Amino acid sequence: MVGRNHPFTRGKAATLAAVAAEPIILTEQDLSRAHMLQIFEKAGLRPTIAHHAGTMETMRSLAANGLGLGLSYTNPRAGTSYDGKAVRQVTIIDAASVEPVLLIRSQDNALSPAAQRLQVLIAAMRFEGSNSDAG
Template identity: 40%
Template sequence: MLYLTLRHYEYVCAIGRQGSLSAAAGQLNVSQPALSAALTRIEAHLGHPLFIRRRGAAMAVTPQGRRFIDEAEALLARAARIEDPAHPRPAARRLRLGCFVDLAPFQLAPALHGLRVALPDATVTYRADGFEALISAMLKGQIDIALTYDLGMDAGFARQRLFESHPNALVAPDHPLNEQGRISLETLTSHPLILSEEGLSAQHVLGLFRRKGLNPVVAHRAASLEILRSLAAHGEGVGVSYTNPPAAASYDGKPLVSLPIPDPEARESVVLARHGTGPADPLVAEATEVLSEMFRQD
């Protein structure tokens, strides 16, 4: 005998869409206490939480909750087709793509286009954010797969390498480094650096120096890539960035030179990452194959 009814499935899907019990209760025309009690009974029956409840914040969907909602929405769509074949509710497949913010201007639009062409029956949404925010979103089930650098993720994440990226030193045209034939981490230690304000990014770059026993001086921590490029173009120091836009000028039109830092240990992988190391959800597996074909550089 089945314990959960279609109404239970509607409850969970509404909470997932609205992100809060109060908004979902209003949509469903039930009281918030009744909805909360029903969700507690559903989770107790399933044996695991579907949402993470945090005071003063939106309810975050757990990975098990995301899978439950996807299957529940498909079940409700099938039920709607049985009840009213003339006006069926389309089955929904939803993919939530994450992208590291500095990669987004280059990879996000092609990724979205490629996914929508290859997976026309899926709704694809995206979130561009920093490393820690993307990792947190994957842990909470808010992002299914992320295009990012391989930084900050532990063994609980599955990764598929796409290509290697090397850092670049960004300087004004009259900077002394522009006259040197080869740039290395050692040569950079005698110049003030401009790094990203993003915690994991800055830690990674500084770690490259420290593993060689080098102690660079950091002049600025920039809140965005374009601020970093602008500071470097105005002679405020040497910008260090793995992301290298093709434009030879900053936003304000100041000329800028990009010098590769070829140290082998400084190379970093761009990966497709997801939380969990078991078999991927079928839609995530399809998306991984599509994006791998688009971006992989062997």
């Protein structure tokens, strides 16, 4: 997540190395924070953590106000933060940043129509920049 005037908004995507060169804003969710940092570590990158935000909306507001680049696996539809500033999403294109989506179910129970649709959607999700078969 970046503010409307951030250079990353000129493109639709950025590399993990380019992101690591920016001040980073992380939400204070232990597993999420540790996981995000592990992605950089595995790539041999050391990002600078500029801010820790208590909530995703605080992170989005900090990013919208140009105080760093917020990291999130979710992509809220709202194009503004709670304070009314524009916030943009930029995809990290490195395959290392992709997470698999798993659908686990019991073979003893038939999928409901809604679950069948979800299964189709999950199968259709593929990260365009990835060489991985994980989806």
